[in-house]
Structure formats: structure tokens, C-alpha cells
Amino acid sequence: MSRTRRSLVPYALLAPGMLWLAIFFAIPLYYMAEISLKEGTLETGYQLTWHFQTYVDAIKNYDSQLMRSFQYAGLATLISLAIAFPLAYAIAFRGGRYKTALLLMVILPFFTTYLVRTLSWQTILDDSGLVVDALKAVGLLADDGRLLATTNAVVAGITYNFLPFMILPVYAALERIDPRMLEAAYDLYAKRRDVITRVVVPAAAPGIVAGVLLTFIPAAGDFVNAELLGTPQQSMIGTVIQSRYLEITDYPTAAALSFILMLIILVLVLVYARFVGTESLTGAEEAR
Amino acid sequence: MNEFERRFDRMIREELTRRRLLRRGALGALSVSAIAYLAACGDDELSSGEDESEAKAIAKGEISKTLTFANWPLYIDIDDKTKERPTLEKFKAKYGTTVDYVEEVNDNTEFFGKVRQEYEQGKSGGRDIHCVTDWMCARMQRLGFVQRFDKAEMPNSTKNIEDAVASPDFDPKREYSMPWQSGQVGLVYRSDLTGGDLSSVNDLFDPKFKGKVTFLSEMRDSVGSVLLSDGITPEEASKDQVLEAIERIEKASKDGQIRRFTGNDYTKDILKGDSEALLGWSGDAIQLTADNPDIRFVQPEEGFMVFTDSMQIPVGAPHAFTAQKMIDFVYDPEIQAAITAYVNYVPPVKGTKEVLVEQDPEIANNELIFPDLANAHNFKTFSPEDERDIDEAFQRAIGA
Numbered sequence: 001m002s003r004t005r006r007s008l009v010p011y012a013l014l015a016p017g018m019l020w021l022a023i024f025f026a027i028p029l030y031y032m033a034e035i036s037l038k039e040g041t042l043e044t045g046y047q048l049t050w051h052f053q054t055y056v057d058a059i060k061n062y063d064s065q066l067m068r069s070f071q072y073a074g075l076a077t078l079i080s081l082a083i084a085f086p087l088a089y090a091i092a093f094r095g096g097r098y099k100t101a102l103l104l105m106v107i108l109p110f111f112t113t114y115l116v117r118t119l120s121w122q123t124i125l126d127d128s129g130l131v132v133d134a135l136k137a138v139g140l141l142a143d144d145g146r147l148l149a150t151t152n153a154v155v156a157g158i159t160y161n162f163l164p165f166m167i168l169p170v171y172a173a174l175e176r177i178d179p180r181m182l183e184a185a186y187d188l189y190a191k192r193r194d195v196i197t198r199v200v201v202p203a204a205a206p207g208i209v210a211g212v213l214l215t216f217i218p219a220a221g222d223f224v225n226a227e228l229l230g231t232p233q234q235s236m237i238g239t240v241i242q243s244r245y246l247e248i249t250d251y252p253t254a255a256a257l258s259f260i261l262m263l264i265i266l267v268l269v270l271v272y273a274r275f276v277g278t279e280s281l282t283g284a285e286e287a288r
Numbered sequence: 289m290n291e292f293e294r295r296f297d298r299m300i301r302e303e304l305t306r307r308r309l310l311r312r313g314a315l316g317a318l319s320v321s322a323i324a325y326l327a328a329c330g331d332d333e334l335s336s337g338e339d340e341s342e343a344k345a346i347a348k349g350e351i352s353k354t355l356t357f358a359n360w361p362l363y364i365d366i367d368d369k370t371k372e373r374p375t376l377e378k379f380k381a382k383y384g385t386t387v388d389y390v391e392e393v394n395d396n397t398e399f400f401g402k403v404r405q406e407y408e409q410g411k412s413g414g415r416d417i418h419c420v421t422d423w424m425c426a427r428m429q430r431l432g433f434v435q436r437f438d439k440a441e442m443p444n445s446t447k448n449i450e451d452a453v454a455s456p457d458f459d460p461k462r463e464y465s466m467p468w469q470s471g472q473v474g475l476v477y478r479s480d481l482t483g484g485d486l487s488s489v490n491d492l493f494d495p496k497f498k499g500k501v502t503f504l505s506e507m508r509d510s511v512g513s514v515l516l517s518d519g520i521t522p523e524e525a526s527k528d529q530v531l532e533a534i535e536r537i538e539k540a541s542k543d544g545q546i547r548r549f550t551g552n553d554y555t556k557d558i559l560k561g562d563s564e565a566l567l568g569w570s571g572d573a574i575q576l577t578a579d580n581p582d583i584r585f586v587q588p589e590e591g592f593m594v595f596t597d598s599m600q601i602p603v604g605a606p607h608a609f610t611a612q613k614m615i616d617f618v619y620d621p622e623i624q625a626a627i628t629a630y631v632n633y634v635p636p637v638k639g640t641k642e643v644l645v646e647q648d649p650e651i652a653n654n655e656l657i658f659p660d661l662a663n664a665h666n667f668k669t670f671s672p673e674d675e676r677d678i679d680e681a682f683q684r685a686i687g688a
Contacts, residue, residue: 041672041676042397042400042401042404043404043427043431043672122556123560126560126561126562127560127561127562128560128561128562129560144499146499148562149499149547149548149562230548231541231544231546231547231548231687232541232548232549232685232686232687232688233541233542233544233687234687235687235688239687239688240688242688243683243688244683244688246395246397246398247397247679247683247688248676248679248680248683249397249400249401250680
């Protein structure tokens with residue numbers, strides 16, 4: 001009796017999580033798959049016809065938005081990493097007693113909603129705003145140039161909005177590094193650059209991998225930045241899905257595009273994991 | 289109320305009138321109703337699309353104790369102190385009916401997705417009146433989702449409806465829909481930045497405004513205005529002419545002439561000077577011109593588009609006879625005047641201006657609320673297939 005009970009314990013512990021996944025992930029996914037294979041209009045209803053052509057048409061019609069989404073997401077991820085790594089390093093090793101305060105500043109923007117933060121960038125970047133004036137004064141921007149409603153604004157918006165997702169995991173990884181390890185490296189006559197590239201970066205790898213995934217994946221599906229900071233020439237795949245769903249009410253194409261986006265991300269993540277090694281996803285083997 | 293209080297009061301209200309809710313884009317998407325999604329996911333059979341031309345008019349009956357009215361948010365007068373809606377209180381005083389007023393229409397398509405399955409089965413979900421934009425009224429009517437009025441029971445509506453909205457192509461005698469409010473689409477510009485006045489939608493294509501022009505993401509408003517500027521009457525336009533107008537818009541967008549396509553958010557852009565000349569709605573213009581006297585709203589000389597939101601009685605409405613009374617009730621100019629004074633849209637009821645001349649001359653003399661409707665145009669109702677092609681072409685033009 002007690003043995004059976006004991007053997008059931010792991011399942012009981014798993015149950016809430018599995019239930020959550022079933023209700024909020026598996027079932028919606030099933031419905032989405034089903035509707036992507038239907039044909040019809042909202043007016044006449046949708047019939048399941050196993051219409052795989054929707055997928056082909058979706059890729060053919062929206063290839064430029066798909067490409068653009070991954071370009072912007074990739075660019076934003078790289079910039080985020082370039083900003084996040086030095087920042088996280090500084091907080092972890094030089095933060096001292098201000099560590100908590102500095103970290104708080106990183107997550108403070110999250111206290112207001114995503115939309116409001118993005119809308120405030122409209123004000124910061126607007127044509128008669130301080131930033132534009134300053135850039136024009138130093139000649140970095142042509143006199144009739146603008147920041148808002150450009151590719152730069154969209155990429156900057158995405159970078160800004162997802163930056164904390166990069167900083168926090170990188171910081172968490174750096175924080176775990178034993179400072180004595182760095183001392184040991186210096187004692188062995190390692191140059192500063194070597195310490196960074198051969199000790200710090202490998203030890204922080206799991207954090208970097210996590211940060212890249214956490215930034216890249218939502219960024220690729222984002223449409224708010226393109227919508228609010230861009231023009232139709234910056235529209236991303238999220239914009240298309242939103243419009244197919246809400247404006248045209250072409251649910252099958254919207255669902256198909258969502259699946260395509262998901263599949264491409266999945267493939268990219270697998271390739272990435274293969275490239276950087278799965279152990280860095282699960283733990284810092286090289287660091288030990 | 290002194291001038292300051294009035295301004296303040298209007299500022300607070302205007303900030304939230306329904307066209308100010310982002311019709312499209314970020315906020316719209318986040319507010320999408322899960323019900324609409326699930327409704328679309330169910331297994332559906334083709335609706336028969338039965339011919340409703342023979343539909344019997346609403347039968348005479350008793351006045352009911354309650355009535356359910358589904359409308360857009362902030363689209364009726366409210367007493368800010370008591371939170372009561374005076375128009376509905378007046379209806380109760382006259383007929384003894386308590387109106388359950390539900391602000392559940394945020395978006396035409398979303399609302400349609402939400403009610404389609406119920407309406408298809410002849411159930412109204414308890415609604416007695418809903419209010420949607422005319423193109424959606426046409427769709428509801430085409431699908432047999434709404435009841436035919438007994439116009440003999442509606443003396444006010446028959447007598448007082450404004451000519452400009454009295455006979456749309458989908459419902460020439462207004463037997464299935466009665467306008468609630470209308471609004472104009474016009475040219476909005478910053479006279480201090482444009483260095484001259486604008487008079488035509490063609491001016492928006494002038495290279496000197498490159499990157500400083502925005503269009504509306506509402507297809508009918510933008511495309512209709514461009515059709516007019518090409519000398520084409522929107523009511524008679526062919527599908528090819530509409531697609532050509534969309535191409536013209538798309539080209540201007542690709543060339544960088546058009547900065548972006550907006551919902552109500554254009555108000556922010558023009559106040560800051562990010563845009564200088566654009567298509568906008570009269571409802572917003574009242575507040576904009578108050579905020580910045582350099583902002584002008586003009587009707588294009590070639591004619592202008594109006595949009596109209598209309599009331600309909602869905603099939604299976606539990607209190608159809610009373611609903612019909614309610615619709616007729618707001619066609620009393622005295623009643624309508626109170627609504628107009630509050631929401632600042634264009635009233636579809638003749639005689640409203642005359643009532644307001646005495647009560648509130650400032651509103652009565654406002655050309656945004658009481659425009660010359662001689663040049664007003666409506667968008668043509670296309671077949672469902674053509675409509676879909678047009679919608680699709682427009683969405684592609686605006687980058688989605």
C-alpha cells in the first residue's frame with residue numbers, strides 16, 4: 001500500500017504542471033492546428049478540409065515579413081547581448097553594496113506596462129524631440145531625417161523592451177562565478193582579455209544561452225514595436241498575424257502563420273543548441 | 289457651467305470617446321475577445337443565407353419591463369454625478385422600461401465573431417438592439433441576422449431621418465437598420481507647418497509633405513476619400529477602381545510619402561508635429577482644434593466620406609417591439625439633442641440643430657457636428673467575395 005502510494009507521489013507532483021500545460025498549451029495548440037487546415041470565412045463558418053495549401057500560400061505571400069522578423073529579432077538580440085554583458089559584469093563584480101539597487105533599476109521599467117513603455121518611445125524619438133535635435137546638431141542625422149517610423153526605431157524598441165531578459169540570466173550566471181577563480185587565472189599570468197574570454201565567458205555561457213533564447217523568441221513574434229515605432233515597410237510577421245486574425249478574419253492563414261513562426265523558431269533553437277552544445281543549456285560543465 | 293469647466297469636462301470625455309480607442313493595432317489585438325476565437329473554432333455548417341426580403345415585420349406587442357441595448361463605449365450621454373444615462377431615464381419615464389445598456393461593441397469584426405453562432409441559430413443572446421457600423425449592418429442583414437422594422441410604428445424615424453443617411457445601398461428604406469450617430473472623414477492639417485491651406489485629398493500626395501502624411505487604417509474611410517479625389521463617386525465605384533485607389537495608397541506608402549496608417553492615434557502625431565497633413569475624423573477634430581488652434585479640419589472640396597453606426601434588432605430579440613420603440617424614441621430631436629451635446633458626433637436626426645440653437649449654441653454652430661451634408665458620401669457595399677479581395681488588398685497596402 002505504502003509502496004504504491006510512494007510510487008504515485010511523483011505523478012501527483014507532476015499533475016498541476018501537466019494540467020496547466022494541457023489546458024493552456026496542448027488544447028489551444030490542437031485548436032490552432034485544426035483551424036489552420038480549415039477553409040471558409042467567418043461569415044460562412046470554417047470547414048475542415050485538410051487544406052495544406054494555406055501553409056504554402058502563407059509562406060509565399062509573407063516571406064518578406066518573416067525574413068524581416070528574424071532579422072530584427074537577431075539584430076536586437078545581438079545588441080542586447082552587447083549591452084547586457086558588460087552591464088551584468090559590472091553589477092556582478094563591481095556592484096558591491098549597490099548590487100540590489102542596480103538590479104532593481106534593471107527591472108524597474110517592468111513595473112509599467114509594455115505598451116506604455118513603447119508609446120513613451122514615440123515621444124522620445126519624435127521628429128521635434130530632444131534626441132532628434134541632438135543628433136541633427138552633431139550631424140549624425142540629416143536635416144530632414146527622422147528616427148521615429150524607421151527600422152532603427154523598431155530595432156531599438158525591441159532591444160529596449162527585451163533587454164532585461166538578457167541582463168538577468170547573464171547576471172545570474174556571472175554572479176555564481178567564484179572570484180577566486182579569476183584571481184587564480186591572474187596568478188597564472190593570464191591577461192585581462194584571456195580571463196574574460198577563457199574564464200568568464202565560458203562560465204557565463206548558460207546565462208548567455210538562456211538570455212539569447214529569452215530575447216530572440218519573443219522578439220521574433222513581436223508586433224507592437226513595428227506597429228508603434230515603424231511604418232508599413234517595417235511590418236513584422238506578428239503584424240500580419242494580427243491583421244489576418246482581426247481585420248480580415250482569415251483565421252486559417254493566421255493560425256498557419258503562427259505554426260510556421262513556431263516551427264522556424266524551434267528549428268533555429270535546435271540548431272543553436274547543437275552549435276553551442278546542449279550542456280550549456282542545462283549546466284556549466286566547462287566552468288567546473 | 290463656466291468656460292473653463294466646460295473645456296475641462298469636454299477634455300475628459302473627449303479623451304475617451306469611442307473613436308479614440310485604438311481601433312487597430314496593439315491595443316485592439318490585446319483586447320480581442322476569447323469568445324470570438326472559440327466561436328470561430330467550433331464546428332460549423334454553412335449557413336443557408338436565406339432570403340430575408342420576405343421577412344415579416346416586427347409584430348405589435350406589449351411594452352416590456354426591460355430592454356437590452358448593446359452599444360459602443362462612451363456613445364451615449366451620462367450624468368457625471370449620478371452615473372445615470374439621462375436618455376435612458378427619459379425612456380423609462382415614458383414607457384416604464386428599464387434599459388440594460390451594455391457597452392460591449394469594441395470592434396465590428398470582433399463583435400460579429402462573438403455573436404455569429406447565436407444569431408445563426410436565431411438566438412440574440414438576450415440582446416434587443418445592437419449598434420454596428422453600416423458595412424457590418426449590411427452583412428448582418430445579408431445573413432438574415434436582423435429583423436425588419438414595422439415602420440408604421442416608427443413615426444419619428446420616418447419623419448426625421450437625415451437625407452444623407454436615409455437610403456444606403458444595402459437598406460434603401462432603412463427597414464433593417466437605423467443610424468445611431470455619424471462622423472465625417474476629412475483633412476486635418478497644421479496650418480503653421482504646411483505653409484498654406486489644404487483643400488483636396490490630392491494635396492496629401494504632394495511631395496513637399498513627404499513622410500509627414502498619415503492615412504486611416506479604416507479601409508472605407510481612406511479608400512473612399514482617395515476615390516473621391518480621383519473624381520470617382522464611391523457609391524458607384526467598380527471593384528477595379530477601388531483596387532486602383534488602394535494601389536495609389538500603397539505606392540505612396542512604399543515611396544515614404546505616407547508615414548503610417550493610424551486609428552485615433554493620429555491625434556498624438558499631429559499635436560507633436562510628426563505629421564502635418566492627414567485624414568482624420570470629425571469627432572477628434574473638435575478636441576484637436578481646441579488643443580492647438582493651428583490645427584484645421586476641412587471637408588475636401590471633391591466631397592467627403594461619412595461613416596454611420598446603426599441600430600439593428602437581432603433575430604430572437606426577446607423584446608423586439610419595445611426595441612423598435614426605443615429606436616424611434618431617439619429620433620425625437622429633443623432626445624437626440626442631449627445625446628449629440630454629449631458625444632459630439634453628427635446626429636442623424638433632423639431638427640436636432642434647431643433644439644440645440646437654444647440650449648447650446650456653441651454646439652449648434654459647430655460645423656464638425658452639423659456639417660453641410662450635401663457633399664457626403666458612403667462606401668459601396670460589395671459582394672462578400674469582392675469585399676474580401678478589397679480588404680485583403682488594403683491590408684497588404686498597409687503592410688499587413
